[in-house]
Amino acid sequence: MALAKLRELPGRISSGGFVLHSGLEKWKAGPEQAAGVYGMATTAYPFLKRVPQEQFVKALAAGEIATGVALLTPFIPAAVGGALLTAFAGSLLGLYVRIPGLRRPGSIWPSQQGLGIAKDVWLAGIGVGLLADGVTRD
Template sequence: MSLLSNAALRATSGPLILNSGIGKLKMDEGTYGYLKGMAATGVPAVEKLSDQQFGKALAFGETALGAALLLPIVPAKLAGLGLTVFSAGMLTMYFGNDEMTQDDGIRPTQEGTGLAKDFIMLGAGLALLFSSKK
């Protein structure tokens, strides 16, 4: 993968995730609870965390991943691994919640459109992960 294509994948997904993580740093506990409930549809073990623990971990994780994608010192394969795992986790919510998909189980409903972007991020993560750059 060329340096330009690597940078393009990182520069499009990095700011999106970084902004999302920073936005979650100051959310209230009720919002963390809502997000935890959504996450639990894909990863049931999340229910064991308190709303505050989950929310802070999510905010920190997204912020760290967004920063890693934007920092050129982080190897492409490592950034790609992080993006792949993150987007795959997001897709478990997409497929685990019937309200996110239409009757065919694939196409997003209005509620699922926000999570459907994670298919694109999964592709970007896999491209970085399997790139020839180290």
Template sequence: MRLSNAILRGISGAYILQSGLGKKDLPVEAYEGLQAMAATGVPQLKEWDAKTFGQALWISETALGAALLTPFVSKRLAGLALTAFSAGMLTMYFNNDSMTQDDGIRPTHEGTPLSKDVWLAAIGLSLVFQPKD
């Protein structure tokens, strides 16, 4: 693995792994809040049970973080997974009017934490489109 790939995968993978593990034992009320936010991007998530949503969320984030940190997972597969994850996060950003300014792109103060997921999308696409080693 190239050093540049290790840096891209290591930083984003460690961040996402920690985020997923941090959601493991949250109370149902916290899962309900996360679910409501996620449903602004993917409305079908409203239909899930909050505990099931929370479990799926922490497991999928943890799995994504682990895949990014595991060297034998191809960079393209890891990049596709990271791109899909960040696209899901960005749907919440773009579909929630309070997160963007009047132009629909620049973040408001409330939208800044989600707008940063554009960097995860860039990392994912970088891994996907790098030439073969």
């Protein structure tokens, strides 16, 4: 079993630590934080309204924790960690595109309210980079 390449480590550690921390915070989310997370998610992805709020937040937290751990575990292949991170970041960028008020009118650029989510594009970049590194040979 191969270990992560040295060039992968900065992206894996920074994104893995960030996503793991985010998942741990959501796991212990209080009612107000859970309602906010659920509200944003169901605004962007209305089909999620079929999932009870508490169940959704726990599932999201578990997914983030699993993604963070996969990225921080050096023997998990880059393609696996990259695929998980790319999917996670894609869902965050979906929030950015779908929630009104996060972008300037008629633009892809963020409004002040959307800046925090727009910054998640770095997660997508790291995920795609890991995925590409994992499926190509040197």
